[in-house]
Amino acid sequence: MSGGRILIVDDELYIRRLLTATLVRAGYQVEEAGTAAQALAVAAQSRPELVLLDLGLPDRDGLELVQPLKRDGKTAVVVVSAREGTDDKVAALDLGADDYVTKPFDTEELLARVRAALRHKLGERGSAAVVVAGMLAIDLVNREVRRGEQEVHLTRKEYEVLATLAAAPDRVVTHQTILAAAWPHDYDHRVEYLRIVVRQLRQKIEPDPARPTVITNELGVGYRLRTGS
Template sequence: MNGATVLIVDDELYIRRLLTATLARAGYQIEEAGDAKQALALAERVKPELVLLDLGLPDRDGLELVQPLRRGGKAAVVVVSAREGTEDKVAALDLGADDYVTKPFDTEELLARVRAALRHKLGERGAPSAITAGDLSIDLVTRRIVRSGEEVHLTRKEYDVLAALAAAPDRVVTHQTILAAAWPHDYDRRIEYLRIVVRNLRGKIEADPARPAIITNELGVGYRLRTTL
């Protein structure tokens, strides 16, 4: 599964189950937290692309989590709360939340808000939302990879490496930049791991993995994702 990782932060179990079922059907990977402490620990460990945040948490007000969960603007935050007051909405948005959805919510509308928030984050970082390289298409919002009309299923590491390259199409991306994107912990950042993942990626997306045309080496520096073949 290639879907973006979404962290659901809500103290109500049935809400978490509803959101998990909805998002999993749409192809997202899910992590759940029932309180603020667990949410911050999970966010640090799994580095979600998006957080669905309830404000009525048992140990802290959810508004206090908006900025820490955004991780310097790298994660999108969509507040999902029963609070309908204008003051709460304004406060959440002023703190950096990307959107505010009130409970009860329509699941299809929520999915649309999630897609919009992810697309907005990509735009903020100057990354294209979709890349085409020959018969390969990479959608960085839905995390869908298609080659010759057939969906390509990648592991999480394979997708993270491909996304790091797709964020800078036709430009050299250094080994260290890719390692930092795909291996969040310093002690895991080994060039051998990257080489293995790139080899596996080429086996899935290249017409001839022995003569790669999409992901090319820049000897001793990094890799380049070529869009003009």
């Protein structure tokens, strides 16, 4: 997926240069901004398909930019930040960020996250009815799950959790987002409930439940459905 427009927002020049060189080699069109004000101005003019957003900007906290940058629903936002705290990750994702990468980062992994975020945006526009993750096929229209040729029988909670992850393939979905989808009428959204259901799900859909590769943990933050594409 090359040729897309990407805006890099980071106050450190060497990070912008590193990211620009990496993305240009991968075939993307790149613009840069060193402040929040510049980022909003450039984004309004060029309408990037994806923004790589640092949180430690000199004029505003980067978290304040997530929603303005995504206002038209056509721009993906991947946070690239040195902040490793769970609270910052959860806040960014709950505000609508498509992914969160911590510095220092591996450039190949970052490119994979960029491709996944752009794929998801295209999927939102075309609304894929079936999400494929390895041998698993999740039919979100007919509420059916198959592993190879065999149908997988899930409980209602198991399906709701899996469907919530499948609606955002390859992206981190926070614990609270999944809980709100699967337990909408429960005020006591305890993560322990979710962990039990994920454990049951893995027994049914993972090639090796002890080493999960389909539903993976983002420690302290949430889960990710890996499509492998």
